Amino acid sequence: xxATPDIACGRLSALELSQNFADxxxxxxxxxxxxxxxxxxxxxxxxCMEACPTSIDIPKFIKAIASGNLAGSARTILESxxxxxxxxxxxxxEILCEQVCVHNxxxxxxxxxxxALQRFATDWQMDHGGQPFTxxxxxxxxxxxxxxxxxxxxxxxxxxxxxxxxxxxxxxxQPGGLNSYGVAAYKLADDFAQREVAxxxxxxxxxxxxxxxxxxxxxVSALAVEYDAVFLAMGLAGVRALGLAGETLDxxxxxxxxxxTLRSNDKKDVPVxxxxxxxxxxxxxxxxxxxxxxxxxxxxxxxxxxxVEHMSATSVEREWAQTNGVTVRLWAAPQGLLSEDGAxxxxxxxxGRAGADGRVVYDxxxxxxxAADMVLKAIGQVFLPAHAEGEHIAVEGGRIVxxxxxxxxxxxVYAGGDCIVGEDLTVAAVRDGRDAAEAIDKxxxxxxxxxxGVEQENG
Amino acid sequence: MADLRTVFAGISxxxxxxxxxxxxxxxxxxxxRAFQAGWGGVVWKTLGEDPPVVNVSSRYGxxxxxxxxxxxxxxxxxISDRPLATNIAEIKSVKRDFPDRALVVSLMxxxxxxxxxxxxxxxxxxxxxxxxxxxxxxxxxxxxNMGAAVGQVPEYVxxxxxxxxxxxxxxxxxxxxxxxxxxLAPARAALAGGAxxxxxxxxIQSVIGVDLDAMAPMPVVGGQGTHGGYCGPAVxxxxxxxIGDIARDPExxxxxxxxxxxxxxxxxxxxxxxxxxxxxxxxTAAMHYGxxxxxxxxxxxxxxxxxKGYAGIDDVTGRAIPRYVHWNDxxxxxxxxxxxxxxxxxxxxxxxxxxxxxxxxxxxxxxxGEARRYEVIDEECVGCNLCAxxxxxxxxxxxxxxxxxxxxxxxxxxxxxxxxxx
Numbered sequence: 001x002x003a004t005p006d007i008a009c010g011r012l013s014a015l016e017l018s019q020n021f022a023d024x025x026x027x028x029x030x031x032x033x034x035x036x037x038x039x040x041x042x043x044x045x046x047x048c049m050e051a052c053p054t055s056i057d058i059p060k061f062i063k064a065i066a067s068g069n070l071a072g073s074a075r076t077i078l079e080s081x082x083x084x085x086x087x088x089x090x091x092x093x094e095i096l097c098e099q100v101c102v103h104n105x106x107x108x109x110x111x112x113x114x115x116a117l118q119r120f121a122t123d124w125q126m127d128h129g130g131q132p133f134t135x136x137x138x139x140x141x142x143x144x145x146x147x148x149x150x151x152x153x154x155x156x157x158x159x160x161x162x163x164x165x166x167x168x169x170x171x172x173x174q175p176g177g178l179n180s181y182g183v184a185a186y187k188l189a190d191d192f193a194q195r196e197v198a199x200x201x202x203x204x205x206x207x208x209x210x211x212x213x214x215x216x217x218x219x220v221s222a223l224a225v226e227y228d229a230v231f232l233a234m235g236l237a238g239v240r241a242l243g244l245a246g247e248t249l250d251x252x253x254x255x256x257x258x259x260x261t262l263r264s265n266d267k268k269d270v271p272v273x274x275x276x277x278x279x280x281x282x283x284x285x286x287x288x289x290x291x292x293x294x295x296x297x298x299x300x301x302x303x304x305x306x307x308v309e310h311m312s313a314t315s316v317e318r319e320w321a322q323t324n325g326v327t328v329r330l331w332a333a334p335q336g337l338l339s340e341d342g343a344x345x346x347x348x349x350x351x352g353r354a355g356a357d358g359r360v361v362y363d364x365x366x367x368x369x370x371a372a373d374m375v376l377k378a379i380g381q382v383f384l385p386a387h388a389e390g391e392h393i394a395v396e397g398g399r400i401v402x403x404x405x406x407x408x409x410x411x412x413v414y415a416g417g418d419c420i421v422g423e424d425l426t427v428a429a430v431r432d433g434r435d436a437a438e439a440i441d442k443x444x445x446x447x448x449x450x451x452x453g454v455e456q457e458n459g
Numbered sequence: 460m461a462d463l464r465t466v467f468a469g470i471s472x473x474x475x476x477x478x479x480x481x482x483x484x485x486x487x488x489x490x491x492r493a494f495q496a497g498w499g500g501v502v503w504k505t506l507g508e509d510p511p512v513v514n515v516s517s518r519y520g521x522x523x524x525x526x527x528x529x530x531x532x533x534x535x536x537x538i539s540d541r542p543l544a545t546n547i548a549e550i551k552s553v554k555r556d557f558p559d560r561a562l563v564v565s566l567m568x569x570x571x572x573x574x575x576x577x578x579x580x581x582x583x584x585x586x587x588x589x590x591x592x593x594x595x596x597x598x599x600x601x602x603x604n605m606g607a608a609v610g611q612v613p614e615y616v617x618x619x620x621x622x623x624x625x626x627x628x629x630x631x632x633x634x635x636x637x638x639x640x641x642x643l644a645p646a647r648a649a650l651a652g653g654a655x656x657x658x659x660x661x662x663i664q665s666v667i668g669v670d671l672d673a674m675a676p677m678p679v680v681g682g683q684g685t686h687g688g689y690c691g692p693a694v695x696x697x698x699x700x701x702i703g704d705i706a707r708d709p710e711x712x713x714x715x716x717x718x719x720x721x722x723x724x725x726x727x728x729x730x731x732x733x734x735x736x737x738x739x740x741x742x743t744a745a746m747h748y749g750x751x752x753x754x755x756x757x758x759x760x761x762x763x764x765x766x767k768g769y770a771g772i773d774d775v776t777g778r779a780i781p782r783y784v785h786w787n788d789x790x791x792x793x794x795x796x797x798x799x800x801x802x803x804x805x806x807x808x809x810x811x812x813x814x815x816x817x818x819x820x821x822x823x824x825x826x827x828g829e830a831r832r833y834e835v836i837d838e839e840c841v842g843c844n845l846c847a848x849x850x851x852x853x854x855x856x857x858x859x860x861x862x863x864x865x866x867x868x869x870x871x872x873x874x875x876x877x878x879x880x881x
Contacts, residue, residue: 034526035526038525038526041807041809041851042809043806043807043808043809044807044808044809044811044812045808045811045812045824045831046807046808047806047831066525066526102805102806102807103805105805105806106805106851106852
C-alpha cells in the first residue's frame with residue numbers, strides 16, 4: 001500500500017495545460033458585437049441597469065457599441081465600475097443583468113449578452129484608449145486603503161479621481177485580491193487581473209504596498225492616525241473547517257489555498273490529486289473542481305449537502321462544472337476523512353433529506369464513501385477578526401458593521417467589500433469601494449475626515 | 460389557386476412580378492437565370508445609342524439601419540454600357556426561348572425625333588413585347604438632357620411618347636421620375652402622347668452618405684462622390700403615394716400602372732396592387748438576395764389572394780383607391796385608443812418614453828416593487844399610434860377604434876374659416 005496519496009504535478013503536457021487554462025469565453029469579434037448590440041431594445045427604465053449592483057447604464061453603453069462609439073461605451077461602463085473589465089468576465093450575469101433582460105420574455109434564455117458586450121467595450125478601452133479619467137486638483141489628503149481587491153481598487157481609483165492620494169495595502173505581494181488569487185484562471189486569462197490593475201493605476205496618486213498584513217504589521221488605529229481616512233476592504237481571509245478528524249492529513253486542503261497556489265504558479269508546478277473530492281456548493285467549489293479537472297485529475301466529485309436550488313453557485317456555473325466532467329452529488333454531508341497508514345484514502349458522507357420542519361436530516365447509517373487523493377474544502381469563507389482585534393470596530397456575525405455611508409464604528413474608518421454584510425460578489429465589492437470613496441471624499445471636503453461613527457450616531 | 464396571370468398594356472405575363480430595368484437585366488445570362496427562377500417579366504436594362512456610355516467603378520451605396528442591410532440603395536450606374544447590337548442579339552435570343560414571359564426593352568436616346576425613329580425598328584425586330592421609356596434616371600444621363608431631364612418636363616414627355624407611338628407598333632410604357640413636385644403632370648402628358656401605360660417610380664436623387672475618412676459622398680470614386688438614384692425598401696412609401704395619386708385621378712384612372720419602388724415581398728406587392736398597379740417591378744430585393752426571392756412573392760401573393768377570395772390580379776388592382784382620400788375627407792370624429800396587452804408586454808418602457816418625451820404623456824409608468832407596468836391614460840391618448848409602432852412585440856399594443864358619432868370633416872368643421880356652409 002502506497003503510504004502517500006496520489007498527488008502529483010504535471011499530469012498534463014504544457015500544451016494541454018495552456019489550452020485548459022486559456023480564456024474560457026473569448027471576446028466577441030467586432031461584427032459579433034455589432035450584431036449583438038443591435039439586439040438591445042434600448043429599454044427605458046431598463047431592468048438590467050437596476051439589476052447591476054454598480055448601476056451601469058447598460059442600454060447606453062450597448063447603444064454606443066452599436067453606433068461604433070467604443071470610447072463612449074467604455075467610459076459609460078467604467079465611470080460606474082472601474083473594474084468593468086473583470087466584472088464582464090466574472091459576474092454571474094445569469095442572476096444579474098442578463099436574468100432580467102426583457103428579451104427573456106420574448107424567448108426564454110436568450111437575453112442580450114450584456115457581459116460579453118461589456119467585455120468588448122472595456123477591452124477596446126484597455127487596448128486602445130488607456131485610462132480615460134483624470135484627477136481633480138490635488139487635495140493633499142491621504143487615504144489608506146486596506147486590501148487591494150476589487151473593493152479596495154475601486155475605492156482607490158475613485159479617491160484618486162477626486163484628487164486624494166491613496167496608499168493601497170495588501171497582505172499579498174501583488175494587488176488584485178480575488179481577481180489575482182481567487183477566481184478560476186480561465187475566467188481572467190492572459191494575466192487580465194494584473195493588466196486591469198495597471199490600467200486602473202494609470203490614473204496616478206495610488207501607491208501599492210504589498211506584503212502588509214493589517215492587525216499584524218500595522219494596526220487600523222495607527223493608520224487612522226497617520227492618514228486622513230482609512231477604508232477597510234480586506235475581504236474574507238479565513239476559511240471554514242469541516243470539524244472532522246483527519247483534517248490535517250496530507251491532501252486535505254481548503255479550496256481557496258488550492259486556487260491561490262494555482263493562480264500564483266506555473267500550472268505544471270501545481271499538484272493535484274488523481275481523485276479529487278470538493279466539498280461545497282458555491283463558486284469557489286466550482287472553480288476548484290473544474291480547475292482540478294483541468295490540471296489533469298481523473299475523477300472530480302463535487303459534493304454539496306443540500307439540493308441544487310440551495311447552491312450558491314449559479315446553474316450556469318453548475319453546468320459548466322458538469323460539462324467539464326465534474327460529478328455533482330447532492331444531499332450528502334461529510335462524516336469522516338478516511339486514511340490508511342496516515343495517508344488520505346477517501347471521505348465518508350451521510351445521505352440527507354429535508355425533514356418535516358424543512359431542516360435537513362442526515363442519516364449516519366445511510367452513508368457512502370468516495371475514494372480520494374485530495375479533498376478540497378469550499379464550505380465558506382469568514383472574516384478574520386484578527387485584522388480588527390483590539391480596535392473599536394464593531395463586528396457582527398463575522399462581518400464589519402457599517403452604516404449607509406460605509407462608516408464603521410471607528411471615526412474616519414470606512415469598510416466595504418466582502419468584509420461587510422452583503423452579497424459576496426465582485427461587482428458588489430466594486431460598488432462598495434466606489435460609494436465609500438464618495439462618502440470619504442464628501443467627509444474630507446467637509447473638513448470632517450474623522451466622520452461620525454456608527455456608535456456615535458446610534459448614541 | 461388565384462390566377463396571377465396579367466395582361467398589362469397588351470403584354471401578357473404568367474405573374475405580375477417583373478424585374479425592373481437595372482443591373483439584374485443587363486445581360487442575357489442574368490435574364491435567363493431570372494426567367495428560370497420564375498419571374499413573369501423583365502424590363503431589359505436601358506439601351507441607348509452607340510457608342511455606349513461608360514460606367515464608373517464603385518457604383519452602389521447602401522443605407523443600413525440597426526443592423527439590417529440595404530434598407531435603401533443608391534446607385535450611380537448609367538444605362539447599358541454594352542454595344543447596342545450585343546444587347547439586341549441577346550434580347551432576341553432570350554425572347555425566342557421564353558415566349559410566355561414579358562420582355563420589355565427600356566430605351567433612352569436623345570430628345571430628337573430621328574434618334575427615336577431609328578432605334579425603334581431595331582428593337583421591334585427582336586420580338587420584344589414592348590418598350591419602356593426611361594424618363595427617370597436622375598444622375599449622369601439627366602446632365603446629358605436625357606432621363607429625368609425629360610421626365611421633369613411634361614411637354615417633352617408627351618412629345619417623345621408621341622414619336623414612339625408613331626414609329627412602333629409595340630406598347631409604350633412611360634417610366635416616370637419621382638423627382639418632381641406633382642406626378643400627375645407627367646402622367647397626363649404621357650397619356651396625352653398616347654402612352655399605353657406608365658411605370659413608377661424611378662429612383663430618387665440622393666446622397667446616400669458621407670465617407671467620414673475620405674470626406675467624400677459615397678460611393679467614393681477615386682476620392683470623390685456624386686449624387687445618385689435612391690431605391691429599395693425605404694422608397695416604398697413615396698412610390699405608393701405617387702401610384703395612388705395617379706390611380707385615383709379621374710383622367711388617368713384607365714392608364715395601367717406598373718408599380719416600382721422597394722417591393723421586397725408579396726405583402727409589398729399586394730399593397731402596390733391595391734394602390735393601383737397591375738404589374739410590379741422589383742430590383743433591390745433581387746440584388747440583395749438573388750432571383751429566388753420571386754418564389755415566395757408568387758406563393759405568398761397567391762395564398763393571400765386565396766384567403767381573401769380574390770380570383771385574379773384585376774380583383775386586387777386599385778382595391779384601396781376608393782378609400783385613398785384627401786385629408787379634408789377624413790372623419791374628425793373618429794377616435795382610436797391605444798391598448799396594451801399586459802400579458803404580452805415585456806416591460807421595455809419604449810411606449811412610455813416615446814409618449815412621454817415626444818407625444819401626449821398618455822402612458823403611465825407604474826411600479827410595484829420590482830414589477831413594472833405601463834398603462835394608457837385614455838383621457839390623454841389622441842390615438843396617434845406611436846406607441847404601437849415603437850413596441851417591439853407584435854400585437855402587444857393595438858389601437859382600438861371607438862364608437863363614432865356621425866361624420867364631421869374639415870370641410871364642415873366650425874374651426875375651418877373657409878368651411879362650406881349649407
